[in-house]
Amino acid sequence: MLGELLSKILLLLFGYAMPAFECFKTVETRPNDAHMLRFWCQYWIIVAMVIAFESVISWMPMYSEMKLAFFVYLWYPKTKGSDVVYDTFLRPIVMQYEPSIEQRLLHLRAKSGQLLSFYMKNFADKGTAFFMDVLRYVVSEKPEGSNAEGSFDS
Template sequence: MFAGYISKVLLVFFGYAYPAFECFKTLEQKHGNYTVQLRFWCQYWIIVATLTAIEMLFECFISLIPMYGEAKLAFLVYLWYPQTKGTDLVYEAFLRPVVMQYEPNIEERFRNLRPKLGQLLVFYLRNFTERGYTLFQDVLRYVISSRSSSEKVKGTSSKKKKKHDELEELAEALLGTDAKQNPSRQRK
């Protein structure tokens, strides 16, 4: 377990943080082989994004591979290591030919998908806010009803009674109902 944690920390540092910093340095330099370095780091991030997408699709199978994290770490270091610069090889030999072959099809699908993504986002936001508001109301009603029943059993002190009254006033203001009279669930 500890070894897995160490490999994840190393993966984040050497696979993401260090390359991101190098990419930052490349963007900030104003002279020299700026475009060559920028192309190199763009290729690196394209490979990393592709690898991440593949991992997400086949996560159940990848989790069965022993020492996958360590192999991924070695692969990412191979990609950016100055002596190997494996990014050029992987990008030019494997990734670029495949993407170039399917580029028109991919572009067409993204073009058709963009308007649908906006509609999907609006649907999920609307659904989330409606359900979140209903859930908030239900939780608030539950808290009020459980407080009321527990205070009836225990008896109320003036301090508890004051807090309970403040909570009921808050619930009334938020819910727009009389929480004392109707603690049952209401749906829109």
């Protein structure tokens, strides 16, 4: 239990906070350094992919520790693992399926607007009805299930 908590804290620090700050510094202090900007973009793309597939592999023993080690490997200056992982694995796969991915994302974006509109309308209609029911209950003279006679009067 304590080991898992420690792993999560270290992952938060070394997997997210420190790389985010380093990325921020690169964007703010060296915006023309294309190599470093590419490096940090690769890092965050890989992190996003790991998080997207996390539910499939998170059952593995010591998953948090392996994730932490992998994230450190990705940004550690001597390994620059994000270059290796991105160029060797991620880029070839995504390039191969890019047209299909793009088409599906466009379709999803179009459908998400319709879906959002449907839920907003439904929420507004049901929310209004619920609010009116609550308001009727609050202003009603005799709440349901109560005794009309003053049972506390003696």
